[in-house]
Amino acid sequence: MLATLENQLERLAHGGHAALLTQTRQGIEKEGLRVSPDAHIAQTPHPRGLGSALTHDFITTDYSEALLEFITPVHDTPAEALAFLNQLHAFTYRQLGDEQLWCASMPCEIPSEEAIPIAEYGSSNVGRLKHVYRQGLKYRYGKMMQTIAGIHYNFSLPDAFWPVWQQLEGNSDSLQAFRSAGYFRLIRNFRRYGWLLLYLFGASPALSASFMAGRSHSLEQLDPDTLYLPHATSLRMSDLGYSNKAQADLQICFNHLDTYAESLHRAIHTSHPAYEQIGIKVDGHYRQLNTNVLQIENEYYSDVRPKRVTQSGEKPVHALMHRGVEYVEVRNTDINPLLPLGIDNAQADFLNAFLISCLLGQADDLDERECGLVAENHARIVNRGREPGLLLHSRNGERPREELAEQILDKVLRTAELLDDIKGGDAHQRAVQAQRDKVANPELTPSAQVLNALRESGLSHSEWVLEMSRQHRSSIEPQLTADTADRLQQAAVESLDQQAELEAAPAPDFADYLADYIAG
Template identity: 55%
Template sequence: MAESRHSLFHQFAASDWDGFLKGVEKEGLRVDANGFIAQTPHPEALGSALTHPRITTDYSEALLELITPVFSSTEAMLASLRDTHRFVQQNLGDEVFWSASMPCEIDGDQSIPIAEYGRSNIGQLKHVYRQGLAVRYGRIMQSIAGAHYNLSLPDSFWHKWQQLTGNQDALKDFKSDQYFWLIRNFRRRSWLLMLLFGASPALDASFVAGVKHDLSRFDERTWYGKHATSLRMGDLGYHNNAQASLNICFNELSTYTRTLDQAIHTNWPAYEAIGTRRNDEFIQINTSVLQIENEYYSAVRPKRTTERAEKPIQALDARGVEYIEVRCLDLDPFSPVGVNRAQIDFLDLFLLDCLLTDSPRIGDDECQRLDDNYKDVVASGRWQELGVCQGGQRVPVGNAARELLDRLQPLADLLDSWGKDETYRSALAAQREKLQGQEWSVPSARVLASMEASGLGHRDWVLALSRQHQETLRSEPLAPDVLADYQRMSRESLAEQKAQEQSDKLPFATFLEEYLRS
């Protein structure tokens, strides 16, 4: 079946292929001059975190999130992301934009300020949701940063693809079905991304103060995983027992939204014991396994742009899947913008092949094997004797990775023949180079090697690298018209937040009740 879908794709002509639509959401902490998490509010020059289209915050007031518009080229997307970084860097004063996924120095939960979004009902809802994350999981886990990659294919592709496959469904249903086809194969192969792009093998000792772990000592204030690729995606990162009980189904849209909806409406005893208020202040949205859909941590999500006050699963059910969000990417600490071109182009190739390869439904047994592969590579991916389960047998991780890369070569050749360049062959070659020789040059290995060469632990090494990136970006002033555009967005976002606050008439408790009832 894999050959048949690939052969169908070969029936496209170069003139039929309009490429990919793509965007990035890149997180990063603001830190003070000593490498401690910033205690200052979101800089006013960056506008309103609630309404700014490109600059917001994630969990913490100190955790910036930079968002690109949708682009049809990697080059244009990265240029936009770099412009946003330049604007941010010009407005941080003495603070530094942290370039690694694992956080700077912290001092327990209370050192991590929860993001504030003003007094509008939507702003308060966002804050209460984050209060809920704090009482459920603690704030420390929420100080981790990453990059999310959003990808879709244009309707010109879907019309042609539907014609070639002979499908007669409504276009929105066909697209949703095909995106879930992609997602199932993504889950089968996501361990490869952790090997190729995992870049968080070490962390500052303050992150695990008082916590039992099995990490090794790097120096007096740094711990690391001997063979780890991504501590961010392991048990010390985005992990909790309540969510481990979920059985979210990624086989098709209807079961995905139904199982998520069940989680939002199923009480969890530990959260019931906490309650939703403390001294008349809301501390979580509800006492369910999930407060809202976004609380579910997964390596990939089907997404649909929501309308004001619309819930993600409502948008998905009403209008189908619009794009795929890859959520498992660590920040590339060696890049001033946290991602790099070869990585993005490879992801396009990787995700397209997930769509073009046979993708049967995933049963419970396979689901467990896929989860085990992912966890094993996160924890021990640089151990070349590690085996991953492929086709019912254990295969050395390096062999399995090279086999997956080899299968992408014909698709890279086809796309480059259409584009008359070397984009995808070069991106594929860059990943192969990481797995050559006795000592792999995957990002997690490069991080540890660079730390060792510098003689610095995690905090001081990342701080030095972050300052280098800051100097680089500050030495590239924005063009006057681009700077004026960012300043306009900041002004307008502040005005929009104020207008929302003035127009809200419902008390927040009533608003929340209606929101939950919807």
């Protein structure tokens, strides 16, 4: 990959086009539970002051009524995206009363699945569809795993980059096909090397004991209310609570758009016997949208996804097939409870350099054997990532974690140097150096820092995260600007009006609406 990457960077630089690599587009989606003052999942409805979770552009809910999701617009720099995310937090705090916004990926105290309220989106057909989909997740996987939160980092390069790179590559495909192939090249390399991000930024080595109540596990006891693994990096990204043989057998292909779309299309149109036993509508109540392996595309979980903004009523897989890949969504980012927003600018700068390196790196496909090695490396890192002497798979057999990490960082550094040469300063190179320090000293990783902070505090996981959540609120809430407050208040009012209009408009019976949606 290094020779390929250096060659690509050199060609872009010599052609006077390297500045296009600095014109990245990024947006951030961040989830977070609302919790009561005693660190239990909130039982209150989505605050009306935040607007409609169905129609608001920036503030919605994920699985649970208590699981907020912030969505920034696409920005020209990571700093701008983070600044907007900061304002979403500050505005939301003003609407929470004595509730807190949980600042960790693994959830707060949840006494039982019955305590997890499924998100409500009103009486319109699209609102009912979103709710029924979540009912299906409950019946298929249980509600507990759906309370885990994370950060999604959306990344793309400017439109002007693609014809330039296509010409340098001597490619004669349509520009749409070339761009989609380029993003899948990024995705393939992300899957090869994404384990490094889990090591560097994983921040969920421990969790509340209530999360595993009544289930067998191999976690150790840190205190009576906290479970952990001593060298874990990201239990969020492990298989805890996520047992889904149907998805494990899907073998979604990430090599090319056509095979990816075909395998997803097959999954959302193939009935699964276990889900047939659940039923669709039982005693007058919908349990799931259908009995297929996937109810909709979003049910398939992966650590990176090809994405395109959809049109009204359009399915994601159809948008990709018709108009190609527009951006990639990185989904393996934990919320770092030590950071006010869960992510900071240095991490985003590194992510951009890493993703550009993946895009311009090796172009070969992932075969079945390599996919197996990728999965094994992932499992080793999330559960044992900081273990001394840990070995990981490579094309040259098993090698020490540090050796493979340094090889990847060497590549990312080449990209970082070029970005800094163009933009001035050394922000990207400093971001890479910070990651080298973590490779040399695992105690500098967020997962180690979280465990050390837990031990030093003498608090349980839930008590400590609650205290950190309060501290972050105190630092962020006063930063809300008057202009942003007015803008978000207006957006909340408009979103409520939009939901009311949807619910008042003539509409087909939900059963007919659902049948049309599934058939589409």
